[in-house]
Amino acid sequence: MQESLKRTPLYPIHKQLGARLIEFGGWEMPVQYSGIIDEHLTVRSNMGIFDLSHLGEIEIRGDGALPLIQKLITNDAERNLVDGRILYTPMCNETGGIVDDVVVYRFRSDRYMLVVNATNIGVDFDWICAHNDTGAEIENRSDETVLIALQGRNAPKVLRKLTNIELTTLKYFWFTEGEVAGIPTIISRTGYTGEVGFELYAKTGCGGDLWNAIYEAMARIGGKPVGLGARDTLRLEMKYCLYGNDIDETTTPLEAELDWTISFDKRDFIGRDAIIKQRTEGIKRRLVGFQMLNRSVARPHYPVYQKNQHIGAVTSGLPSPSLKRNIGLAYLPIEQSKIYTKIDIEIRGKRYPAKVVRTPFYQPD
Amino acid sequence: MSEEQKYPEDLKYRETHEWARRESDIVIVGISDYAQEELQDVVYVELPEVGAVVEPEKEFGAIESVKAAFNLWTPVSGEIIEVNEELEDAPELINEYPYSLGWLIKIRMINPDELENLLSPNEYRALIKGERE
Numbered sequence: 001m002q003e004s005l006k007r008t009p010l011y012p013i014h015k016q017l018g019a020r021l022i023e024f025g026g027w028e029m030p031v032q033y034s035g036i037i038d039e040h041l042t043v044r045s046n047m048g049i050f051d052l053s054h055l056g057e058i059e060i061r062g063d064g065a066l067p068l069i070q071k072l073i074t075n076d077a078e079r080n081l082v083d084g085r086i087l088y089t090p091m092c093n094e095t096g097g098i099v100d101d102v103v104v105y106r107f108r109s110d111r112y113m114l115v116v117n118a119t120n121i122g123v124d125f126d127w128i129c130a131h132n133d134t135g136a137e138i139e140n141r142s143d144e145t146v147l148i149a150l151q152g153r154n155a156p157k158v159l160r161k162l163t164n165i166e167l168t169t170l171k172y173f174w175f176t177e178g179e180v181a182g183i184p185t186i187i188s189r190t191g192y193t194g195e196v197g198f199e200l201y202a203k204t205g206c207g208g209d210l211w212n213a214i215y216e217a218m219a220r221i222g223g224k225p226v227g228l229g230a231r232d233t234l235r236l237e238m239k240y241c242l243y244g245n246d247i248d249e250t251t252t253p254l255e256a257e258l259d260w261t262i263s264f265d266k267r268d269f270i271g272r273d274a275i276i277k278q279r280t281e282g283i284k285r286r287l288v289g290f291q292m293l294n295r296s297v298a299r300p301h302y303p304v305y306q307k308n309q310h311i312g313a314v315t316s317g318l319p320s321p322s323l324k325r326n327i328g329l330a331y332l333p334i335e336q337s338k339i340y341t342k343i344d345i346e347i348r349g350k351r352y353p354a355k356v357v358r359t360p361f362y363q364p365d
Numbered sequence: 366m367s368e369e370q371k372y373p374e375d376l377k378y379r380e381t382h383e384w385a386r387r388e389s390d391i392v393i394v395g396i397s398d399y400a401q402e403e404l405q406d407v408v409y410v411e412l413p414e415v416g417a418v419v420e421p422e423k424e425f426g427a428i429e430s431v432k433a434a435f436n437l438w439t440p441v442s443g444e445i446i447e448v449n450e451e452l453e454d455a456p457e458l459i460n461e462y463p464y465s466l467g468w469l470i471k472i473r474m475i476n477p478d479e480l481e482n483l484l485s486p487n488e489y490r491a492l493i494k495g496e497r498e
Contacts, residue, residue: 020405036431037406229432295409297429319408319431326409348411348427348436 008053009146009207017225025119025244027054029228036229040321043193043234044364047152048226049218052199053207056121056142058114064134065110071131071270073104074253076263081106086173086190089261090253091124092271096278097249098256100124101241103190105175113141117243131270146207150214151197151226151234158217159198163187167198181213192231194238194364236316236327237362239289245300246287246315246329254278255331256287285312285331289359290343292326296352298345304330305344305351311336314345322362332356371398372490373464377440377483379421380492384464385440385483392441392480395468396428396459399493404430407456412448412470419445419472421479426469428459441479443472 005028014021019030030051032039042048060069069077075089087104100120105113116124125140132138150159156167165178165187175188183206191197202210215225232242241247247256252275254262262275292298298317303310317328332343339358344351376384382400386393401407409429419425419439426437448470452458459467474480484492 031432032405035406233431296411297409297434299434319429321431348424348434 006054008051009204010051010053010148010211013208013211014051014225019225019227022228024228025054025117027118029054030225032227032229033225036227036233037321039224039226039230040233042222042224043152043195043226043230044322045153046221047150047154047158047195047197047218047223048230049211049215049223050149050151050226050231051211052147052149053145053204054118055147056116056118056124056140057145057147057201058116058121058125058128059137059139059141060112060114060128061137061139062110062135064132064136065112067134068128068132068136069104069112069114070266071268072128073102074262074269074271074275075104076266077104077106077112079263079265083108084174084176086175086188088173090247090256090258091127092253092269092275093249094271094274096252096254096271096274098243098247098251098253099127099249101243101247101258105186105188115147119244144204146202146204146210147199148202148207148211148214149191149197149199150218150223151191151193152195152223154218154221154223155195155197158214158221158223159187161217162213181210183210183213185210192238192240193234194240194360194362195234230321232316233318233321236318236329237320237322237360239329239359239361241287242316251287251331252278252283254283255285283334285333286337287315287329288332288337288356289361290328290330290345290354291357291361292328292345293353293355295326296345296347297326298328298347298354303346304332305346306336306342311343317345320361327357327361328354372486372493374486376464376486377480378486378489378492379438379440379483381436381438383438383440383469385480387474387477387480390474390477391446392443392472392474393468394440394470394472395463396435396437397489397493398463399496400435401460401463401467404428404432404435405460406431407459410449410452410456410459410469412452413445415445415448417445419443419470421482428456437469439470439472440483441472441474442476443474445470446473447471 022031073089186201304312
């Protein structure tokens with residue numbers, strides 16, 4: 001491992017749990033503990049705990065906060081947020097390319113938190129500051145924040161034992177503040193797995209205690225720690241985009257089928273003109289799900305063909321542990337992107353059949 | 366498992382983590398314990414047909430795990446006389462028994478001198494130690 005890799009405050013715990021560690025976006029992170037398939041299936045059938053402290057938290061405060069956020073994001077924070085609500089949204093550049101996909105938390109009308117991808121913390125912070133002409137206070141709180149996710153059908157049962165906060169009334173994409181195991185925590189009803197679950201934010205110094213309290217309560221009924229490997233398989237089954245794979249500065253929210261995150265009614269936001277132009281002219285390609293028709297596995301960057309014509313590339317691909325099929329995402333030309341369209345994926349120089357399928361690949365019950 | 370058991374003494378190794386076991390003019394090929402541990406959860410193995418000719422400069426197949434694809438390189442040149450068909454339905458044998466039931470192919474060697482190019486168990490252990498650091 002390189003000397004310069006960053007570690008979350010929970011690193012010693014991961015080592016103790018026997019995690020295998022990998023480099024991810026400059027971080028030394030657990031990729032797996034008991035095995036990707038085992039962890040994946042445990043989250044689907046029971047629950048799992050994740051260390052996501054590598055993600056970034058950027059706080060934006062003051063009277064200028066909302067106007068700045070409105071300018072930065074494609075979604076509408078004024079119309080769609082109230083205190084305690086959370087919003088998923090791309091943040092675009094002038095050409096409609098995605099700078100990052102972020103989650104916006106509203107604490108008060110003049111205090112927000114943006115949760116951003118680990119690989120983009122610096123880029124996002126600079127981008128936000130560069131567009132701050134409303135005098136908002138911008139603070140990167142990533143280093144002082146731990147983020148622990150508890151995901152799976154038994155997550156509410158476990159968390160209920162550790163907090164007095166009423167969890168049954170906490171709806172999807174809402175958050176509240178309180179104590180978990182005596183530690184001041186932001187409890188967010190969100191996740192990246194498709195299962196019921198929570199994401200918990202606390203001060204770095206409390207990270208170990210918070211993890212241990214949840215871990216003990218969870219492990220007692222079969223919950224397991226989950227690494228980035230299963231995080232990827234879980235999110236792909238739901239067709240949740242991974243920044244850097246499925247979306248980046250060269251793809252637009254329309255192409256990525258994130259139409260629902262664009263507020264065309266909003267008077268102005270960065271990239272609006274480009275996105276409206278693209279909507280008017282019609283998109284040329286879109287991000288679709290496919291399934292391999294043999295046992296080969298498609299991986300990112302593999303070329304996609306139809307009848308010897310090169311039509312696109314795979315952005316994500318792996319064996320789906322829940323479906324026991326090999327699945328993936330690719331940008332395909334609109335006319336070749338309909339469900340059931342037969343395509344070929346080039347794998348190690350040979351082409352293997354696949355078909356476009358409906359997404360999400362997996363439907364949690 | 367001790368380091369000795371992880372890399373059996375009667376095998377030769379390629380830097381790309383395949384092992385070779387010589388039985389007269391036949392060589393059996395598999396992947397090392399280190400490789401299976403790196404890959405984890407093997408879900409699919411792509412192997413050539415019996416009768417195909419393989420050579421050390423060319424990949425002869427691949428192992429797919431949930432995490433990644435692992436390209437396979439042969440330790441020696443020759444004709445494939447058998448492939449492990451059990452792996453079709455039970456690819457996890459590679460994780461469970463990398464040196465026995467998880468073998469990949471059997472090759473009739475053309476040039477036994479090629480075995481001299483391979484690593485001894487000690488040399489291979491040193492290589493793994495380097496990769497782990």
